[in-house]
Amino acid sequence: MKFSNNDIKLTQNKQLLPNFVNKSFSNNSATKIINVSNSPVSSILHDTLAGMNSDDESDAFYVCDLAQVELQFHRFKKLLPRVIPFFAMKCNPDENVIKTLINLGAGFDCASKNELQTILNLGVSPSSIIYANPCKQASHVRYAAKNEVSLMTFDNADELHKIKAIFPTAKLVLRILADDSRSLCKFGVKFGASLSDVSMLLQVAKSLELDVVGISFHVGSGCYDASAFSDAVLLAKEAFDIGEKLGFNFELLDGNFQNLIDKLILLVGGGFPGYGAEGVSFEQIALKLGPVIDACFPPHVKIIAEPGRYFVSNAFTLAVNICSRRKIKVSDCDATKEFRYYINDGMYGSFNCITFDHYKPIPKILKAKKNFYYQKNEKLLEELYSSSIWGPTCDSMDVIATNYLLPELEIGDWLYFDSMGAYTSAAGSVFNGFMKPRIFYTNTLH
Template identity: 30%
Template sequence: MRKVQYEFPLSDFTSEADFKRIKEFSKDKETPFLIVDLSKVEKMYDELVKNMPFVKIYYAMKANPLDEVISSLRNKGSSFDAASVYEIDQLLRLGVWPERISYGNTIKKEKDIAYAYKKGIRLFATDSESDLNKIARNAPGSRVFFRLLTESDGADWPLSRKFGAHPDMIYELILQANEMGLEPYGLSFHVGSQQRDIGQWDNAISKCKYLFEAVSLQGIQLKMINLGGGFPAKYLSPANELETYAHEILRFIKEDFGDNHPEIIIEPGRSLTADAGVIVTEVIMISKKAKMNQYKWVYLDIGKFGGLIETLDECIKYPVYSESRGYEEEVILAGPTCDSMDILYENHKYAFPESLRENERLYIFTTGAYTQSYSSVAFNGLPALKAYVI
């Protein structure tokens, strides 16, 4: 096999000045840790507003719930999608008004609905008769939106099956909500996280159009469509630019609803914060399983349980950068824990310089979303992933 020099398109993920700043900030800190650049979060929010002025943004805070991120987006004017009463409490503590909070999880305890209502929350997601009954009992008069079951074809991280219901069931739930004294406010869906097939929004929006018309025949006028998330971040596999997503999604909406379309909400999480994050990790060990094995194993001090759970089934392929130089070789990347599942990439081979050595630091880009919030508390006694904001 012909040897080639190791090359990494660093400029695709960070500027030279920003990387220098990351290195300087990192030099005296114990790995692994996450660095989040708030200016990049704010820039991405501005890009969403610029390209999708027709939407209202509800940041999906589960992607990155750092106080600094929440406060920055609050100041930008964002609303927020909360998945639990704990997230609601955090938002209220940080001065977010209840009117800017949606309780977007369709799986809720009865007492949590009552608590959210007491705190002033009046917008709830639902997708089942059980949940709808709980909302009616504990949040009377609230606005509810109904989550449609959609396919996640084309998404790196699918979100189908568990959430949403078939349009026929949603139709019945809308009628029931009206009879219960709730306000059937709109519909929602999620086409899957890191969705590369823009046409999935077209399919879902057409289902919304059908339901808008069906319930209007029963005297119910829905007012809102929640498009969910799914917008891209910069991982190894390229995706269309945000401008393309925005243009096509608006076209889909106009095709079905014309210029007088309903209120449109989006719930971005990954697309707002992923590109703003870099994980700094250290190579613990490099080894082979047998003398004649083709591939070396490179063990890092972060793995699936330390914040990289989205490498499960190698779904999300993070850009990983080494400062070493020389001819490249393909390796298997694994985490540090004593669990055989803690292998990051075995089928998809990452290439690093042959000069890669133990104790060297690697930089994992596009890790500002779903890393610290996914990291375990103390598996193998290891602490949760530290995070710093710059």
């Protein structure tokens, strides 16, 4: 789509536009975050272990430092000042994380009625929510309509007919298919309209008198090439241009043609890495993404993103207890030992991220032989053995790590795993009766 000074005019119907506000909560006071200390993570880990006097209390637990969420938010706004972050709550729907982001002024990316309800019940304005599921259950669309959550995505004609029947005043964002071949988790196999389908879909929307306000894409999660983001923006620009060639111009509203260019939206998806993650950094992505956005789209186009893991991965530390141990001789003529350690969280709980998110958690010693080792540089001056770590369930697939070199540990010792905030407890189950770990909160900035 081409823009000129003459084209850029403010609509007289601003009440019909998504209202991007500085704060995403509608009440006058900040959302209260409860049960939060300001102690260092190391102190909480140490004191929690010290307070466990019986085996019945040796359950796995998290320590969440909400300061990491705040720091990531400010980092995002500094490096991509034009982009409004809408937290993808599927990544970690923890209430204190959400409240922290509400108070910072983030928007929210929801994919279901329950997620919408959770956010709305916390006082978030409907205008600060995008219903970013291209294929939605009809009853969930009705809930969105009833609660005035108007901004939502689509990628097929059947979805347009559904929305026309249920929520004809919705503000629609067409999700196009981006190249996600450079990501670990690819979404293009499920969502996204190819560029060749854009013309047809916009014509269907126009014939139904539906209001299409923008284009979205997602390069996939775990992206390891920053240029995937800039390439996708160029593709989105082509989609905007297709609309102009059709005479569509995204100007159809309630059957009347009006110039509503100031409300156009570009949704640049998620896939932003957490702090310190391997591979491409957020800084590298921002250096690619920011300039191409400015080159392709004028300031009147609203730019939003859907970061998830970016905010939360580094905020959560998981502590687990070694419940059982097996010592294995490699062979009858070889005295070398191999150890199998069984801990009280696993693949059906926090470590589902191994299967669903391609994460490779690294076990570290938290407490062994009554000594506390969290983030200590000193090495255990002991012989190291090949070790594997298993979850607590009766499923043989419940294996967390293999072929790790660890000193000989004992039943009752503790391990910890850094960067366990993304796609961990969110998809965890209580399979075999093992409960999800409790969470202790701190904010080391306050």
